[in-house]
Amino acid sequence: MRSLTTITGSTWGTCFAWARRIYTAVVRPTMTYAAPVWYATTSTGKGKKWMQRELAKIQNEGLRRVLGAYRATSIPVLENEAQVPPIELVLDKTVLDHQRRQQGTTGQQTVENFCRRIRNNLQRRQRQRPNTLERPNHQPGQGENTWRTLQEKWKQKWESYRRTHVDGPPAAADLKAKEILKMRSQLPRRDTTMATLVRSECIGLRAFLHKRRVPGFDNPACDCGGGRQTAKHTIMFCTKWDRAALFEAAGSQDYRKMVSTARGIRAITRWMISCGILEQFNLYRYQ
Numbered sequence: 682m683r684s685l686t687t688i689t690g691s692t693w694g695t696c697f698a699w700a701r702r703i704y705t706a707v708v709r710p711t712m713t714y715a716a717p718v719w720y721a722t723t724s725t726g727k728g729k730k731w732m733q734r735e736l737a738k739i740q741n742e743g744l745r746r747v748l749g750a751y752r753a754t755s756i757p758v759l760e761n762e763a764q765v766p767p768i769e770l771v772l773d774k775t776v777l778d779h780q781r782r783q784q785g786t787t788g789q790q791t792v793e794n795f796c797r798r799i800r801n802n803l804q805r806r807q808r809q810r811p812n813t814l815e816r817p818n819h820q821p822g823q824g825e826n827t828w829r830t831l832q833e834k835w836k837q838k839w840e841s842y843r844r845t846h847v848d849g850p851p852a853a854a855d856l857k858a859k860e861i862l863k864m865r866s867q868l869p870r871r872d873t874t875m876a877t878l879v880r881s882e883c884i885g886l887r888a889f890l891h892k893r894r895v896p897g898f899d900n901p902a903c904d905c906g907g908g909r910q911t912a913k914h915t916i917m918f919c920t921k922w923d924r925a926a927l928f929e930a931a932g933s934q935d936y937r938k939m940v941s942t943a944r945g946i947r948a949i950t951r952w953m954i955s956c957g958i959l960e961q962f963n964l965y966r967y968q
């Protein structure tokens with residue numbers, strides 16, 4: 682995780698594709714190392730929930746680094762924008778894959794026989810008490826594709842998030858994984874960050890700062906008098922900015938299309954940075 686922090690700032694450092702690869706190839710495997718032992722054998726739901734929560738904290742911090750997102754960005758959005766599944770689903774998959782590899786092997790048989798004997802002994806001694814040695818709640822089915830199972834569960838979670846965020850930011854819209862990765866893969870670091878801020882609407886403009894109760898932002902309205910100062914307002918409607926070059930570069934004036942295609946998002950991030958709309962990017966203006 683420290684390596685990710687060292688090489689990735691919000692406006693400098695490794696591009697999205699590399700930062701994502703470092704997270705999925707280095708940070709996450711370290712977190713899930715030997716999960717079939719410590720995660721699968723945790724018998725109580727409480728212990729599992731605690732582990733999931735602690736690991737999710739680390740993953741969320743990692744994804745914020747990969748995307749350049751603010752803390753206020755919701756977790757399903759982080760996961761979807763980075764195309765990194767929720768950590769508890771990754772843990773389940775790791776355990777299932779391990780169980781499948783072990784199924785039918787002599788070692789597995791020995792362990793199972795041993796566990797059965799302990800379980801029987803315990804049950805004999807504590808007839809009135811509930812069984813304290815739980816079996817894993819999910820056994821891999823014959824021919825089950827654990828990657829597909831993970832994807833399906835993730836999709837269900839994502840859809841339930843979207844149902845409660847119908848008027849959400851562009852990042853809450855439905856976009857195929859391939860399209861998200863394609864859209865982001867071409868962007869340099871500063872544009873990755875800007876793309877995240879625009880797509881999540883967690884961005885240093887008045888509407889967001891007011892909502893987060895940042896001192897000095899009592900009013901969400903833009904100076905131009907045209908309504909709340911959101912990313913969409915700034916990009917599409919604000920009279921303070923000239924956007925002929927933006928629309929030309931984007932090849933479209935349809936906001937939904939602009940924020941969800943590689944060409945559109947690139948045009949937006951370049952335009953936002955060159956206009957100096959957010960102070961944190963001003964060192965990096967395109968000339």
Ligand SMILES: [Zn+2]
Pocket residue numbers: 903904905906907910914915918919920921
């Ligand atoms: Zn305005």
